[in-house]
Amino acid sequence: MKTQTLQRQFRLWTVILVVVPSLLIMAIYTINQINIVKQKKLELISQRVDFQRRLIEYWLEERAIDVHMLSQLKSFRTLDEEQMKIALELTQQNSKEFDSLSFIDRDGLFKISTLPGGIQFSSAINQTYFQGALAGEEYISDIVIGRNSGLPIINFSSPIYDNEGIFQGVLLGSVRTTKIETLLRENWMGETGEILLVNRAGKLIAQPRYVTTLIEEGILEGDSKKEVKLSSEALASIHIGETGKASWTDYLGNKVMGAYQYMPERGWTLVGSVDEEEILTPIYTQLGKMAGGTLLLLVLILPFATRLTNFIKKPIDWLIGQSNLISTEKYEKIERNKELRKMPQELGNLCKSFLQMSFIIENTVGLLKENEVKLESKVVEIREINVSMEKEIVERKKAQADLQWLNARLEDEVSYRTQQLQQSEQQYRKLVENSPDVICRFDKEYRFIYVNPAFTLITGISLAQAVGKTSAETGAPEEYCSRWVKNLDAVFYTGSKLEIESWSVRLDDQHFYSIRLIPEFNKDGQVESVLCIARDVTEKQQLERRMAQIDRLNIVGEMAAAIGHEVRNPMTTVRGYLQLFQKKEQFLKYGESLGTMIEELDRANSIITEFLSLAKNKAVDMKRGNLNKVIQTILPLLQADALCWGHEINAECSNIPDSDFDEKEIRQLILNLVRNGFEAIEDRGEVIVRTYLHNDNVVLEVQDTGKGIPNEVMDKLGIPFVTTKDGGTGLGLSVCYRIVDRHEAKIDVSTGRNGTIFTIYFNLSKSYVVEQEIA
CATH class of the missing domain: 3.30.565.10 (Histidine kinase-like ATPase, C-terminal domain)
Structure with a gap:
């Protein structure tokens, strides 16, 4: 492989040192900014969703209060229909929130209503809001389709009582879901942001932002103004009925980020989202600017790098030529007076060092001959050192033999101590295994480390079945396991012993145990495990319980006799007077109250009679x-x-x-x-x-x-x-x-x-x- 020139390598490394760090910085910046922006945006969306939830709940509460306050007016208590009608019309005109307000009498029939189209279904006897009013409850419905209006609405109802507290009917206020849609859209965020309101079945109860597009693409089912339902893919990442944050693909196929929050009072889930592309657009713009700056920097640096390479290359070429002269021992041709001021300081220092080295090499040849003579004297000295080292080796062998003898003694002592520990352990194990008390040990995860045969006899769970498992994993009752975990947690936390008394249910019986929980510490002073010792004290507990029951029965019997004599006789006298008052003309207007008092006296007398029979320990x-x-x-x-x-x-x-x-x-x-x-x-x-x-x-x-x-x-x-x-x-x-x-x-x-x-x-x-x- 051909070696590249210094100039080409310098250019290559210049590109690498500029481009690679820039790319790395841009990648780290982009990833970090994306994570930061996503996290901040998710938190902001979550806050806005929570704000929208509180806004809806406040709006619903205001409407419920409006209906309640209207039902408390004097005209409704006195059933003045003319004044009632005026009050309903004025309230609807002033509030601008209700689509209709209606009065339903106690027979479940619509009597007065501000509904523009009139009442087609006049009976409300089977409606949930009417049944709730009969039970004395105010009611806020889910999104329903109005029977008379045919539109999606929310019903608010409040029972009406007259001045004597007698139920006279229901005040019903209906609000169209467009009110909620307006609240949601006016307070949401982003150009692509959308907020949805979903019920337990995953159905939208307010129109989405892109309802027209959804209807055209067939994503919405049914009449979009009454009942719409998203496909399962659109809400796949959202847990209906819970609160959280998530990223998902919406019903239009766009990648979105958002949050959802559950409204337990209504059973609704509020889902808010913004397109991920809108969130990340500023980051991508900044990334493009950084890439352009990097390219411009590279174009400016390359010419400068070429010039710098040529400036450095000249003294290096001179050094190569001088090195060739030294390798051929042509010392007379070396340029001793080279001008070094026109080159970089570091290269100038290198050239100076090279010239000094050439002088040193010339002198070194003479010195080598002198060193040959000195080397012979050093050989003699080395021989003397070898003799002294042989003596030292003999002494070390003797010391090694002594060390081996000591090691043998130590091994014998360790073997004797080990046998004693094994015997002690065997005695302890026999004591634990033959103990009638239940003995077991737990680690920090509340899992069994050891159980003795008494534990197996009581529970039917062997050592192999228990080790490595918690009480719940062995099949123990849930309420027993929860109490047991709290007791172990107290010992691990405080490091103190704990003594308790508790019932423990067996397969065929129930026993009462006195239990001690003892912490076991490691070398650092931390609780490593807990030792549990349980002793059966059932007979003692049963004796104490039975004595307490006997004392309680004796007290009840004595007190019952006193109650029967001291209470029933005066009650009988009072009842006689009340019956006498019922027959007097001046007390006829109090006849109903006197009858109620007689019934209450009869009821109290019946309770006393039952209590006296209980005190006599009769058979059931x-x-x-x-x-x-x-x-x-x-x-x-x-x-x-x-x-x-x-x-x-x-x-x-x-x-x-x-x-x-x-x-x-x-x-x-x-x-x-x-x-x-x-x-x-x-x-x-x-x-x-x-x-x-x-x-x-x-x-x-x-x-x-x-x-x-x-x-x-x-x-x-x-x-x-x-x-x-x-x-x-x-x-x-x-x-x-x-x-x-x-x-x-x-x-x-x-x-x-x-x-x-x-x-x-x-x-x-x-x-x-x-x-x-x-x-």
Whole structure:
């Protein structure tokens, strides 16, 4: 391969040193700027989508408030139709937001409406907004097609009550979706930007920006003004019902970047996007300018590089010629007086050094001959050094032998210590494997490192099946695993021992264990693993529990007798007077109130009678039935109570099998737990009654959103006449615990700042009462 000249190489390297760094800089700049611009744009789009969401929610809330305030006018409470009509027309004219406002009477018929085309479907009895009004709820609908207008609208409704609080009808306000479309488009960004509003089914509930193009290309289905749906490819990267950022190809085939945000109250997803080409256009323009500048710089540098190469090449050619003279030993032809000032300083210094080197070479030849004589004397010195080195080698061999003897002694000592450690380990292993206590170890990921035979005997899980797995991976119940992870996490975090007592369910029985969690540290003082030792203290726990139950029953029996005598007699007297007042003419106008008071006294007397029967430890009247039917029977009564308290009551009933229970006592149990939940809620809240099937148990669960039960009261639950902070007597929960005992069921209580959950497990084969876990 032919070697290139210095001039050609210099030009080549000039091009490389200019072009390559420039390309590298442009590539790094472009990639970095693209990432930065994309990230900033995505964040800006996400902020604007969130702003649009809050704008829509504020707009919906304003319309709901308008309808509510209108329903509170005096003309609506007094059902003055003339004034009502005037109020609806004035509101529509002033607001400019509603397309129509209508009054529907309590029979579900449209009486007054500002709809321009009139009412074609006069009955609203089966409409969701009317049913919600009957339940005392204000309602905001999804996007629907108006029955009378035939247009996509949103309905806002509010119940109307007269001055005595009696339901008289519904005020309905309808707004076309074009209002939302205007809000979306006026506040969006970019020349190609678009914002969509999608429901749970992926259908658009506001017209897109390019609706005409979409209809022509057949992307939209149906009538675009009523019901439109995007193809699945257009929303493939968007998770309907979630919030996030993404890049995708839109329904027109353009690469776009955007964000989406879920509106849980409406079930809508707001999707905003801008074409990626619009976002990256400034970067591509800047890249073109940089490329042009690089090319211009290269054109300017090449002539300068050629001139510089020629300037450097002349002294190098002179050096090559002088080197050839030295190699042929023609020292007399060397130019000793070369003019060096007209060349670069570095090359001038190189030439000076070359001339000095030529003198040195001439003198070196003479010195070599002198060194030959000196070399012979050095050989003698080397021989003397070899003799001394041989003596040193002998001494080193002796030291090596001593070292080998010491190593043998050390190996014997290590072998003896190893045998002792093995014996100690075997004794420890025998002690652990023969221990009746459950012993196991966990690593930082809460996985088993070791389990002893007692663990296998209790759980049926062998050492090979447990090692390397968490409790959840071995098939343990989910609620047990979550509590176990919290306890292990506390030990790993604090580095302190933890002692707890807890129930642990076996395949055929349930045992109560006293558990110690002991941290194990590494050489750096960090917790490396946790040792768990669990001892079965079931008999002790059962004895303490049974003694507590006996004490509770004795207290209940004594107090019940006092209640029966001290309360029922005065109630009977009051009831007699109320019946007497009903017959007097001067009290006829209070007849309905007196009847209500008599009914309430009868109800209270019935509750006392039931409580007295519970205190007598009577046998339950077990019959076959379904808990869901009992809940549905008393749900209207619970809803009435919830309305009085200002709370909500909901039932979530799963498909459960029939079981044996005393229906009268189960009704009393549910009523007491729900009313106890109402009392625990300070402001507005909710109580949920659930039923479901869990491990062959029919489960009844009552959850409230109250303030929770204080720790000092948790240990006294179920004991009557133990006054709580809010002045309660504890009789309601005492009756509940007594009913659970008689049904041989199990009750569990969990509480916190987010409320309290009472969970009752009905099992025909076994019965347990599980108290709060002690940690």
